């Protein structure tokens with residue numbers, strides 16, 4: 053029996069066990085939406101308010117479930133609105149499958165109404181993309197899209213389906229046990245390399261593990277703990293590695309990078325071995341490359357071969373899935389401990405703590421982001437999912453919430469996309485309905501995707517939005533203060549009454565302007581049954597420290 | 613240094629565009645390029661020559677190899 057292309061797409065998505073689609077209709081995907089009408093029970097559709105929101109929601113969903121998130125948008129502006137989200141997913145290795153409508157094949161290249169060269173526009177920001185002009189191409193393309201998005205290093209894919217294809221009829225034959233050879237064999241490390249790595253680790257005096265997003269993607273949290281506990285190796289995390297090691301683990305020393313903790317930045321340059329596990333030596337982590345870890349032998353696990361030696365030369369590159377590599381490696385590691393080395397970190401932590409204490413005394417009755425996030429952490433028993441936006445709020449959320457369970461800190465790291473948090477929190481809540489989900493966002497970022505309040509309203513999603521309002525594009529203002537002699541060029545921002553705005557979307561809320569109201573406001577916020585906006589008027593000119601300034605070495609990290 | 617890169621790929625639309633994009637990203641200008649399909653087995657060969665910094669050539673070639681359709685890739689220095 054023959055089916056329309058639109059119907060074939062529905063069946064293909066069901067074959068891939070898709071449960072949720074984030075989308076927005078328009079002329080060029082109307083036949084698909086018409087088919088969706090009959091699949092409403094099997095395929096939950098979330099109508100976003102802007103296509104960028106669909107992409108970030110799909111990312112949020114993917115980050116908590118490990119399954120590809122799906123977006124469905126129309127041609128032209130629908131597709132171009134998706135672009136920021138696709139680029140974001142590419143930078144952060146998030147599996148999303150985007151289906152875009154396209155003008156009918158006969159009009160391709162004629163500048164038809166709402167025609168955009170979607171393949172052209174998305175090629176540099178996708179792992180793979182394909183335009184379909186016949187209905188019988190759909191099943192294999194969908195199978196391929198999902199396989200590619202989720203195998204090897206995950207990433208975004210686009211399927212661009214011309215309108216005639218959606219109407220055209222064909223048989224539905226879904227490929228069975230589909231695979232792509234190139235992505236199937238991800239483990240290319242050999243035993244010799246594993247032995248070399250083990251020998252380096254076994255002889256190390258000052259070994260430091262750097263955990264990244266790859267640990268969470270490959271669900272290798274337990275394997276990581278086994279390695280550090282057996283060897284006594286000290287471990288630090290990248291922004292995206294946060295929550296892979298519980299905050300209170302005795303060998304965990306905090307976050308790396310520009311706004312990471314003091315000790316792991318400072319002591320990177322004393323380490324004799326760096327064991328990089330599923331991370332890519334981003335410039336926000338390494339800062340000045342020529343002065344990065346000069347004494348260290350580097351062992352680098354990455355599933356993506358092109359990451360080895362890209363920024364940092366690896367003495368032992370190990371190509372493979374983090375979990376598989378660690379399983380092979382652990383038996384060869386000797387039981388050891390590095391108490392003195394660990395104590396070097398603890399001593400430095402004291403310096404950071406002292407500065408923090410001083411700040412707290414100085415700000416005793418003031419509202420600052422660190423206070424808000426520390427309290428939120430305590431009151432939620434460190435168990436919530438924090439979806440952070442970009443800016444100071446993102447860094448305070450990274451540093452002051454104490455992450456206990458995996459996949460609990462979700463943010464836009466590689467692209468640094470303001471506006472990520474609210475829609476990504478929608479996807480995260482839908483993917484993990486039983487967990488408490490907080491969007492942490494600034495007064496600037498919230499206004500980039502604030503229309504998604506409508507989605508929250510319509511879907512009645514009990515998302516908690518923590519707005520940290522400093523009346524500034526705070527992170528840029530901080531740089532202006534530190535590096536541009538306080539010339540606050542266009543970083544002050546006047547904003548609407550967010551509480552009223554939320555209320556008009558049926559989202560309850562409260563605004564806190566005094567420190568002594570924070571506790572009770574947080575309690576209400578956390579326990580409220582339904583969507584809620586808590587706005588906290590924080591200190592306007594507070595800064596996030598430590599900081600490794602651009603162009604300086606990690607060991608020049610500033611405490612204040 | 614001048615390098616020639618030899619690529620064997622599935623003959624699918626967009627592969628050349630992806631390769632060109634990876635070069636554009638690094639502001640590399642192609643000096644010579646040749647591409648053709650092999651018989652009728654759906655395979656293409658692409659060769660290009662360009663000035664590429666020694667420091668990045670290996671990474672660039674591995675990035676090209678990440679293109680799903682690319683089957684094989686080799687590169688060598690062009691001697692004068």
Ligand SMILES: Cc1ncc(C[n+]2csc(CCOP(=O)(O)OP(=O)(O)O)c2C)c(N)n1
Nearest residue numbers: 443444445468470494495496497525526527
């Ligand atoms: C889409 C986008 N535009 C611009 C920037 C540059 N940028 C980075 S942080 C920041 C300030 C963010 O301000 P706000 O959302 O109020 O957060 P805060 O830093 O004050 O916590 C800006 C403008 C960005 N990251 N993303």
Ligand SMILES: [Mg+2]
Nearest residue numbers: 494495524526
């Ligand atoms: Mg702000």
